[in-house]
Amino acid sequence: MTAPAPAHAPTRTTVGIVGAGPAGLLLARLLHASGIDCVVLESRDRGYVEQRQRAGILEQGTVDVLRESGAAERLDREGLPHDGIELRFDGRAHRIDFPALTGGRRVWVYAQTEVVKDLVALQLTHGAPLLFEAQVTAVEDVESAQPALRYTHQGVERRLECDYVVGCDGFHGAVREAIPAGARQTFERGYPYSWLGILADVAPSSDELVYAHSPRGFALLSMRSPTVSRLYLQVPNGTDPADWSDERIWDELDARFALATGDWKLARGPITAKSVLPMRSSVTEPMRHGRLFLAGDAAHIVPPTGAKGLNLAVADVTVLARAFTALHRSGSTELLDGYSATCLNRVWRAEHFSYFMTSTLHTAPEQSPFDTRLQLSQLDRIAASPHAAAELAANYAGLPLV
Structure with a gap:
């Protein structure tokens, strides 16, 4: 009752x-x-x-x-407030300028x-x-x-x-x-990989988000505040965060964000949280x-x-x-x-x-060289074509409600 x-x-x-x-x-x-x-x-x-x-x-x-x-x-x-993101691939970096490509739209980290x-x-x-x-x-x-x-x-x-x-x-x-x-x-749809996410007490190494395509797998540099970094690594499904030491995480992030030239360096700090996010x-x-x-x-x-x-x-x-x-x-x-x-x-x-x-930036298990070249070709087009970059920017900054 x-x-x-x-x-x-x-x-x-x-x-x-x-x-x-x-x-x-x-x-x-x-x-x-x-x-x-x-x-x-x-x-x-x-x-x-x-x-x-x-x-x-x-x-x-x-x-x-x-x-x-x-x-x-x-x-x-x-x-x-963020006015863009950076794509890293093949040892290069390319910035997507949201306001310039979308008529002034931007995103916020909050x-x-x-x-x-x-x-x-x-x-x-x-x-x-x-x-x-x-x-x-x-x-x-x-x-x-x-x-x-x-x-x-x-x-x-x-x-x-x-x-x-x-x-x-x-x-x-x-x-x-x-x-x-x-x-x-x-x-x-399921995906054959997950994200290992961390929170770290260290100032972000970039003013904007960095999305990295790498033969070793995807990585993302984000942030929660001017003093707290949020970073992600592509990992196999079923990964136990306890299997990743702090040093291993930072070394892997360094490898995936690496550029062929320049003196950019990923700042390290105490990792306060680790978790795995299925996709x-x-x-x-x-x-x-x-x-x-x-x-x-x-x-x-x-x-x-x-x-x-x-x-x-x-x-x-x-x-x-x-x-x-x-x-x-x-x-x-x-x-x-x-x-x-x-x-x-x-x-x-x-x-x-x-x-x-997801499919453009991640490296699937046992991915063929052909598929990798297709990914790099797509990223090259975004970097070279204002039309392709504008399509990405419009979707990322947000489409109209109707």
Whole structure:
């Protein structure tokens, strides 16, 4: 039997949001600003959510939405704007100038953990209810006009009636699983390599991200702040981070970033964290079933090479918030009805770009010399052709929402 809910536990809302990652939190923020009531349910505690390491690159459009929602004060103060990236291959370096190639667009380095902290603080102070350690156990009445979320919070089983449910709870989340298997189709691709990622207490050795193609495998130089570096190495699937000593990691990074000429050198420092990130692509279609909607990782996953994951999630909920606002203000369901198609157009472009960056820059196991020459030919074209460089820059800095 469901126990009576205490006064602070809502039993009815317009939009029930499952998941307090960037997608769920930003959607709640946007809905609250439009006067639409919602409740956010998150299975983990606040500390876990705010420390969950994920993406760190924000597209121009993502920054614009965060600013419009009032969630960019610290981003504007502490974020690192970047006007390009560097490609390294065949002992050479070539810079892609985003503003020059995209009409002024750029990206920002600002970790997902910080985006989440900012949104959580706003939500708890000025927003709709946000319940941590609220485990959704069932999504009920999914075929009806009034679905419900059954969840456990503070040891009590509760039920939240909703007009709509939005799943921002990841690929294995309760909302995606509530859509009947025959009503959804998932397209997937696996990759035969992973990333070994490290955090190091050392100033970044470059002012912008460096993507390196090497016969030894891919490497990426990124950063979290002016004093903290974030770096990645391509490694075989199943790699144990414990098998990589700090010295081995730095030596391998040096080898993969090496240039044929010049005095550039990778700065070393204490490594404070190591982890292995598997890589895969996934898209679930459609992103709507009745009054259930999917957003972010619940609908799609991209390999991190193209820096699209967090930005796709923001694009999804921006489109969805506009649709709910139109419904709230005019009663029109046109934008809600078009939500899945609108988002999937952008999702598949981002999937293709992420695949392109991944397949062009990584060295597959037992890769043939022919395939390597194809990769180098493509990188040569990007370096030589403004049209090819502009295509890369436009996708990296972010395509329009529609």
